[in-house]
Amino acid sequence: MESNSGRDGPVRIRSPGFGLVKFPIADYTDNGRRRKIRGTRRHYDRVAPMKLRVSSWLLLVAFLIPFPQQALPPAIYGQVDRLAAEEMASLHEPSLSISIVNHGQLIFAKGYGVSDVENNVPATADTVYRIASLSKSLTATAAMRLVEEHRLGLDAPVQKYCPAFPTKQWPVTVRDVLTHQSGIRHYKNDDESINTRHYTSIKEALTQNFSKDPLLFEPGTKFSYTSYGYIVLGCVMEGALGMSYTSVMQQTIFGPAGMTSTLLDDVLAIIPHRARGYSIDKDGKLQNAILLDISNKPPGSGINSSTRDLGLFMVALYGGKLVAPATWNQMITPAQTRDGKPTIYGYGWFVGGPMSTYHGLREVGHGGDVQGFASVLYAIPEKKFAVVVLSNGENEKASIEYIALARKIYDVVTAH
Numbered sequence: 001m002e003s004n005s006g007r008d009g010p011v012r013i014r015s016p017g018f019g020l021v022k023f024p025i026a027d028y029t030d031n032g033r034r035r036k037i038r039g040t041r042r043h044y045d046r047v048a049p050m051k052l053r054v055s056s057w058l059l060l061v062a063f064l065i066p067f068p069q070q071a072l073p074p075a076i077y078g079q080v081d082r083l084a085a086e087e088m089a090s091l092h093e094p095s096l097s098i099s100i101v102n103h104g105q106l107i108f109a110k111g112y113g114v115s116d117v118e119n120n121v122p123a124t125a126d127t128v129y130r131i132a133s134l135s136k137s138l139t140a141t142a143a144m145r146l147v148e149e150h151r152l153g154l155d156a157p158v159q160k161y162c163p164a165f166p167t168k169q170w171p172v173t174v175r176d177v178l179t180h181q182s183g184i185r186h187y188k189n190d191d192e193s194i195n196t197r198h199y200t201s202i203k204e205a206l207t208q209n210f211s212k213d214p215l216l217f218e219p220g221t222k223f224s225y226t227s228y229g230y231i232v233l234g235c236v237m238e239g240a241l242g243m244s245y246t247s248v249m250q251q252t253i254f255g256p257a258g259m260t261s262t263l264l265d266d267v268l269a270i271i272p273h274r275a276r277g278y279s280i281d282k283d284g285k286l287q288n289a290i291l292l293d294i295s296n297k298p299p300g301s302g303i304n305s306s307t308r309d310l311g312l313f314m315v316a317l318y319g320g321k322l323v324a325p326a327t328w329n330q331m332i333t334p335a336q337t338r339d340g341k342p343t344i345y346g347y348g349w350f351v352g353g354p355m356s357t358y359h360g361l362r363e364v365g366h367g368g369d370v371q372g373f374a375s376v377l378y379a380i381p382e383k384k385f386a387v388v389v390l391s392n393g394e395n396e397k398a399s400i401e402y403i404a405l406a407r408k409i410y411d412v413v414t415a416h
Contacts, residue, residue, distance in 0.1 A: 072107055072416075079412045084112045087405050093393030094278050094286070095123035099311030102413050104318040104384035109308040115275035115392060117286065125308040128261055128274045129390040130294065131375045132368025134310075135303035136230055140178055140348020141317065142252040143237055144327050152240045154178070158232055161239030164206050165232050168215045174236055176219040177229045178347045179335035183215030184229040194371065198268065199295040202234045202245050208296060223335075223343035230300030237299075245298060257316035259309040265294045265302045274304070277372015279394035289372025289394055301370065307388045310377060314386040332364040332381060354400055358407055365406075367399030374398030378406035385410060 084096050095113030099106065111123035146152035154175040158165055161174075168183070176182040187193040192209075199205045210228040217224070234245045241248050246264055254262050261273065277289035294302040305313075316322050323331070334342035334351050344352030348366070355363035358380065365378040372394050379386040387406035391398060 076108070076412055076416055080108065080110070080409060081112075083405060083408055083412070084110075087401065088113060091391075091393060091395045091398055091401060092280060092286075093391045093395070093398075095127070095275065095392050097123055097125060097127050097129065097307035097388075097390045098409075099125065099307040099388045100409060100413060101311050101314045101318070101384070101386040104315060106308070106311045106315050107413075109311055111307070115273070117276070117278065123275065123392075124273070126261055126273050126306045127390075128271055128304050128306050129375065129392060130265055130277065130368075130370055130373040131303055131305050131310070131390065132301050132370035132373060133227065134366045134368040134375045134377050135299065135301050136227075137348045137366045137377060138249065138253055138303055138313065139230060139233060139237075139299040140331065141322055142249055143174070143178060143233060144331055144347055145252045145323050146237060146240055146248075148323060148327055152236070158236050161237075162206075162232060162235035163239075164203050164235060165211060170215060170218045172215070172219050172232075174233070175335075177233045177236070179343070180223055180225050180229060180345055181220050181335065181337065181343070182226065182229045182232070183217045183219045183224070184226050184232065185210055185213060185216050186224070186226040186228060194290065195293050195296045196291055197296065198293050202231060202238060202298065205231050205296050205298070206235060220338040222337060223345060225345075227297050227300035231297055234299030249303075253313070253322060256321050257309075257313045259305065259312055262303065262305040262309045264298050265304045267291075267293050267295075271304065273306070275373075275392040277370075277392050277394065279372060292371045294370070301368065305390075307390050310388040310390075311386070314377070314379065314388070318381075318384040318386075328381075332362075354403055358410065363403075365403070367402065369394070369396065369399055374402070376402035376406065378403055380410065383414075385413070 080098065080100070084098060087093070088096055093113065094117050095111065095115050097111040098108070100108035109125035111125050111127050113123050115121050115123040115127045143152060147154055152161070152174060155173050157171050157173060158177060159167060170183065172182050172184070177184070237248045238245050253259070263271070278286055279289045281287050317328060331347040332349050332351055333346055334344065335346055336342050344350060346364070349364045350366055351364050355365055355378070357363060361380045361382050363378065363380060365376060368375045373392055374395055375390045376399055377386065377388050387409050389402040389405060
């Protein structure tokens with residue numbers, strides 16, 4: 001759902017060329033779930049591209065892990081299954097994982113396809129994906145919780161909490177970085193967006209060239225999307241609480257929401273149920289996505305999560321467990337520039353652009369796309385409704401297509 005300037009990777013035009021792989025369907029339980037632990041390695045092995053055969057709109061594999069939920073009419077399951085199959089065929093994706101929240105309750109979480117094509121590992125509701133820029137919504141929610149607790153001042157200069165960020169020609173406030181009005185630039189080129197260096201901390205990530213550059217404009221005068229700005233926000237949060245960004249997120253978001261599979265991406269770590277990312281080459285063949293280390297931008301793009309966990313995030317958000325309703329409403333209200341003009345962004349959430357209203361109801365959310373992965377969190381706050389869509393296929397159209405998919409799912413759910 002982001003424009004090209006808001007992508008976490010370079011734009012690529014892909015040729016359609018593979019359909020779906022048919023695998024036998026089998027049931028898995030918590031005790032019998034197949035697990036594969038991959039050895040640590042510094043570089044991903046590239047494999048010979050393989051052409052996947054079309055299997056006529058069939059789901060690759062569908063696994064639903066039982067969890068407490070509302071009783072759903074069987075027709076909803078079937079229609080969501082069909083929509084997922086169509087989406088995977090249309091965008092040529094190895095897997096999708098989808099969750100649905102309705103009236104503030106998690107009612108559906110399911111995985112489709114394969115999270116690791118080489119080893120035929122099925123995708124489930126607990127498959128862990130890179131969620132890319134969707135990370136910003138989680139980071140912003142944590143920051144606003146700190147604002148509620150009077151640990152963070154929205155109009156304080158960022159250097160109050162993050163002295164590692166150099167002083168610029170104009171002052172930059174916490175509010176400015178939250179709403180993408182800071183003047184901090186985004187990526188200049190592919191070399192910056194496709195990082196392969198491993199960073200061990202946010203302060204180390206602040207040594208990247210962007211922090212040395214002057215601001216593009218006076219903060220508060222315009223909206224300009226930047227993942228680099230959220231690195232500064234992460235540093236601010238660390239300074240406000242005197243702990244690492246990881247600890248801040250665990251204390252304020254992951255723990256309270258019960259997000260047990262959510263953590264920062266680490267190419268060197270063993271992460272259970274982690275999906276592998278894929279792309280399509282110029283001949284339409286499936287291949288492993290290129291190596292990317294996201295440790296250079298954790299707060300803006302570097303969180304890994306599952307569709308179940310992100311559904312639980314929305315349950316906690318709607319239930320007032322993360323921030324108060326008034327704060328949530330502030331986050332999804334268009335932020336204004338100093339001259340009073342509304343933007344398409346609130347505090348960590350898109351509130352305009354590809355999303356506006358559907359059936360007269362306000363839409364908000366965030367998308368993310370990065371080498372090998374795509375994601376969307378779509379919400380209709382007035383109905384306490386949300387859809388999370390995660391995939392391990394790299395496709396420049398995915399975020400926009402997932403918004404359309406989420407609207408179709410809303411129609412299916414509300415029709416019953």
